[in-house]
Amino acid sequence: MALLEIRNLNKSYGGIKATDDLSLTVEPGELHAIIGPNGAGKTTLISQLSGLARPDTGSILYKGRDISSGAAHRRAHLGIARSFQITSLIMEMTVADNVALALQAREGHSFRFIRPARKVRHLRDRALELLAQVGLEDKADRPTHALSHGEHRHMEIAIALAAEAELMLLDEPMAGLGTEESGQMVELLRGIKGRHAILLIEHDMDAVFALADRISVLVYGHIIATGSPDEIRGNEAVQHAYLGEE
Amino acid sequence: MTMLRGRGWITAIIMILLAVLPPIFVATGNAFWLDLATRLVILAIAAVSLNLILGYGGLVSFGHAALLGIGAYAVGIPAHHWLYGGGPEWLQTTSGWLQFPLAILAAALFALVTGAICLRTRGVYFIMITMAFAQMMYYLIVSIEEYGGDDGLVIDQRSELPFVDFSDPLQQYFFCFVSLVIVLLLVRMIVNSRFGMVLQGAKGNEERMRTLGYNVYAYRLTAYVISGAMCGFAGALLGNFTTFISPEMMDWQRSGELMFMVILGGASTTVGPVLGAVVFIVLEHLLSSLPEPLGVYWHLPFGLLLIIVVLFVRGGLTTLLTRRGDR
Numbered sequence: 090m091a092l093l094e095i096r097n098l099n100k101s102y103g104g105i106k107a108t109d110d111l112s113l114t115v116e117p118g119e120l121h122a123i124i125g126p127n128g129a130g131k132t133t134l135i136s137q138l139s140g141l142a143r144p145d146t147g148s149i150l151y152k153g154r155d156i157s158s159g160a161a162h163r164r165a166h167l168g169i170a171r172s173f174q175i176t177s178l179i180m181e182m183t184v185a186d187n188v189a190l191a192l193q194a195r196e197g198h199s200f201r202f203i204r205p206a207r208k209v210r211h212l213r214d215r216a217l218e219l220l221a222q223v224g225l226e227d228k229a230d231r232p233t234h235a236l237s238h239g240e241h242r243h244m245e246i247a248i249a250l251a252a253e254a255e256l257m258l259l260d261e262p263m264a265g266l267g268t269e270e271s272g273q274m275v276e277l278l279r280g281i282k283g284r285h286a287i288l289l290i291e292h293d294m295d296a297v298f299a300l301a302d303r304i305s306v307l308v309y310g311h312i313i314a315t316g317s318p319d320e321i322r323g324n325e326a327v328q329h330a331y332l333g334e335e
Numbered sequence: 336m337t338m339l340r341g342r343g344w345i346t347a348i349i350m351i352l353l354a355v356l357p358p359i360f361v362a363t364g365n366a367f368w369l370d371l372a373t374r375l376v377i378l379a380i381a382a383v384s385l386n387l388i389l390g391y392g393g394l395v396s397f398g399h400a401a402l403l404g405i406g407a408y409a410v411g412i413p414a415h416h417w418l419y420g421g422g423p424e425w426l427q428t429t430s431g432w433l434q435f436p437l438a439i440l441a442a443a444l445f446a447l448v449t450g451a452i453c454l455r456t457r458g459v460y461f462i463m464i465t466m467a468f469a470q471m472m473y474y475l476i477v478s479i480e481e482y483g484g485d486d487g488l489v490i491d492q493r494s495e496l497p498f499v500d501f502s503d504p505l506q507q508y509f510f511c512f513v514s515l516v517i518v519l520l521l522v523r524m525i526v527n528s529r530f531g532m533v534l535q536g537a538k539g540n541e542e543r544m545r546t547l548g549y550n551v552y553a554y555r556l557t558a559y560v561i562s563g564a565m566c567g568f569a570g571a572l573l574g575n576f577t578t579f580i581s582p583e584m585m586d587w588q589r590s591g592e593l594m595f596m597v598i599l600g601g602a603s604t605t606v607g608p609v610l611g612a613v614v615f616i617v618l619e620h621l622l623s624s625l626p627e628p629l630g631v632y633w634h635l636p637f638g639l640l641l642i643i644v645v646l647f648v649r650g651g652l653t654t655l656l657t658r659r660g661d662r
């Protein structure tokens with residue numbers, strides 16, 4: 090059984106069909122990349138999967154259960170984590186606090202009023218471990234707004250990792266990164282690949298072809314092809330619709 | 336760290352002055368200043384409670400005065416029935432053991448019911464709807480003639496508690512002062528707890544918190560109720576202090592004053608609202624007692640000052656006093 094199965098999903102904004110009869114699966118442990126031109130509806134898809142946007146019709150099956158109407162916070166508890174294309178962090182908190190909040194979210198409720206959060210050892214220790222994994226351990230106690238764009242992108246990944254989610258939805262983790270930083274990010278993703286199923290949205294073709302097990306091509310909200318990197322490279326419709334323009 | 340130490344000394348100075356000055360006022364026969372200090376400390380409790388949701392939760396509630404009023408009426412109504420009869424028998428009492436818990440519970444309940452609705456809205460709508468609920472409470476009290484309608488209600492007998500005599504001004508003051516210290520410690524504990532982190536996280540980035548798995552609504556509602564309970568308690572103190580309560584206490588102008596205290600002192604620190612209350616109350620007094628014709632127009636310089644602080648001192652007076660030129 091697929092970990093995630095999307096069936097005939099539709100979503101419109103006014104007259105724009107952002108998602109058009111979209112069907113797709115993600116297998117356990119698979120890295121499934123989605124490519125497509127600007128405005129193709131990639132972020133809209135991720136938002137519907139993470140529960141921040143609601144599909145008009147169609148279903149989203151996670152481990153066989155329909156989750157398409159569940160609240161965002163419930164989906165997180167089912168094991169779905171996401172990162173944001175436009176960095177979405179808590180800027181006034183420290184780097185470690187951001188990661189600790191992601192860890193804390195996994196431990197049932199947070200109606201805990203007495204112990205200072207920063208003195209909860211296992212949260213702090215694990216947050217530092219995750220930050221070390223993305224190369225930010227020495228920035229742990231800096232306020233988040235003081236970090237660079239590239240560092241924010243790495244924080245996004247550390248937070249997605251903190252959830253220990255079975256399914257990670259990564260929305261353009263390399264957006265706005267320079268070549269060197271992109272290279273670091275590819276290595277980072279290569280390191281976590283296989284341990285989590287990943288739905289990766291990315292414009293960086295080198296990264297996509299290097300990392301993906303399967304690639305789907307999204308154009309005007311509809312998937313026009315799905316296949317292995319080689320199949321996609323050789324697909325004429327794809328070359329015509331998308332790769333040719335690059 | 337320097338910031339923390341900076342705030343530490345402000346807290347220390349304010350609290351020491353609040354502990355030391357009132358006995359001096361009494362010894363030197365300045366009953367008026369003791370009164371001012373008592374009112375100040377009570378309103379500081381209300382402002383600190385408002386700051387839990389405003390400063391740390393990012394929820395701009397414009398109806399907090401309603402909770403003060405509810406707390407005050409929870410003292411006044413039982414005292415009224417105790418003297419004049421009527422009402423259920425359990426309510427006919429001047430015992431603080433009933434009145435204070437009643438004030439806290441009634442305010443918490445009001446916060447729960449109204450918060451459950453308000454927190455479904457955002458931004459300006461939230462501000463407007465919190466204000467609307469407070470005005471509803473105002474008109475409800477105005478319409479109840481038994482409790483004086485808009486003429487208000489005199490509290491003939493203050494709350495009775497074994498360890499404090501509310502009719503002794505200095506004892507009353509210290510009861511309020513100790514309450515303020517406890518409320519400050521409680522708020523600081525909550526803010527630093529895991530619950531507090533969630534509350535602040537949701538202020539910074541609600542969408543992120545929801546994707547992490549937090550039911551932001553439930554956490555905010557809880558904070559709203561805690562804040563309401565604390566403010567209800569402050570209301571019970573206020574009723575005992577003024578011994579006269581009227582719907583006017585719940586007016587939106589009063590809510591605005593509490594908000595000003597918070598913003599004036601600094602919403603990002605637990606002690607900020609106390610500083611705000613001190614400056615607000617003392618300035619209000621000094622400016623309004625200027626010689627004619629200045630004294631009549633004291634609202635003008637006062638308003639200007641508030642605008643200047645809000646516009647130019649982001650983070651309020653606490654930030655201004657602790658700034659080290661590093662930002």
Ligand SMILES: Nc1ncnc2c1ncn2[C@@H]1O[C@H](COP(=O)(O)OP(=O)(O)OP(=O)(O)O)[C@@H](O)[C@H]1O
Nearest residue numbers: 102105107125126127128129130131132133134174
């Ligand atoms: N909240 C919204 N309201 C109205 N229209 C929207 C909204 N979100 C997305 N759209 C529209 O839906 C379409 C798909 O947008 P989406 O952001 O999903 O594209 P994308 O593939 O992620 O693009 P990019 O590569 O630029 O990130 C666009 O035409 C966009 O204008």
Ligand SMILES: [Mg+2]
Nearest residue numbers: 131132133174
């Ligand atoms: Mg996008």
